[in-house]
Amino acid sequence: MAEPLFQQLQQLQREFRGHPPVHKWNPDLCGDMDMVIRRDGRWVHEGTEIRRQPLVKLFASILKREGDEYFLVTPVEKMRILVEDVPFVATQVARGSEGGTECLLFTTNTGDVVPLKRKSDWQLKPFGDPPQPVPYIEVRDGLQARVSREVFYQLVNWAEEGSEQPEAHGKLWLHSDGKEFLLGTY
Template sequence: MAEPLFQQLQKLQAEFHGHPPVERWNPELCGDMDMVIKSDGRWIHEGTEIRRHPLVKLFASILKREGDEYFLVTPVEKLRITVEDVPFVITQVARNPGSTHQQLLFTTNVGDVVELSEEGQWQLRDFGAPPQPIPYLEIRGGLQARVSRDVFYQLVDWALEGDRDTDKLYVQSDGKDFLLGSCN
């Protein structure tokens, strides 16, 4: 039996109609916008935090990454913004532990729901001071989210449920193992 949260997230994912096709929009650069996505997921415009969540979600829906730079794009406009780490933070995880292949569904701070199913979606990168390896998940179009501390500890708890003779911790999703880190 799937957890209620997992069922709710599956329903949201099924009802989702998609983001604007920013990958097809390639207008000329109009300049820089005084907007920063902080490493904790807050969006700051001209020094002031944007507190209206629907507005943050709107901006997030037109966010595009090109190389190491981030842009807000429309079919006719392209503005460069600053991203301190990655644009999103994973704030929630749910699973369906009773099925033959456990699935993990992750939710970002802007409401994206993503299933972990492919190796290329997941990577460990150093974050913080002192730097520690933390999981990052690709959300869409090269845009990544960092797994929050709360979600990381939930994943570690689930990884410890598995019986492994190794010094590494893995979490399973869609029949695949994803490395969380070393135990030593």
């Protein structure tokens, strides 16, 4: 049952690969917009949550990161917005095989499908109160998604203990695209 879902997610990834080329757009800063992407992935404009998912997806498609700041950009406009943590949350994960190699696919709250590949930017960073190491994955062009609690628990079920090497002892690892990714320590 997981295999057809995995194949559907791969197909969606191929079909909707096209995001606007915001990395090529460098207009002058027009100012700040009263928009916040909350820690939980909600987009808020002028104090009101944007509930129309197509509008959130549109804004997400023109989001650009420069250093520690985030902007909504078009070829001629650039508006700074506030992001409390990172702009996306990985809300689903599927696993399957691609060419005989196990691969994990993450889906974000905005519908991006992100494979965990050998060259993926996968990091454990502190989050919450008290801070605990939580996985983050790059979605595109320096924009990251934090792995949700539900997805994290699914990953723990799939993770394997480290090998016999002393430096791997007490650590949980995920396997994707022929590489091990650290999930955490125990």
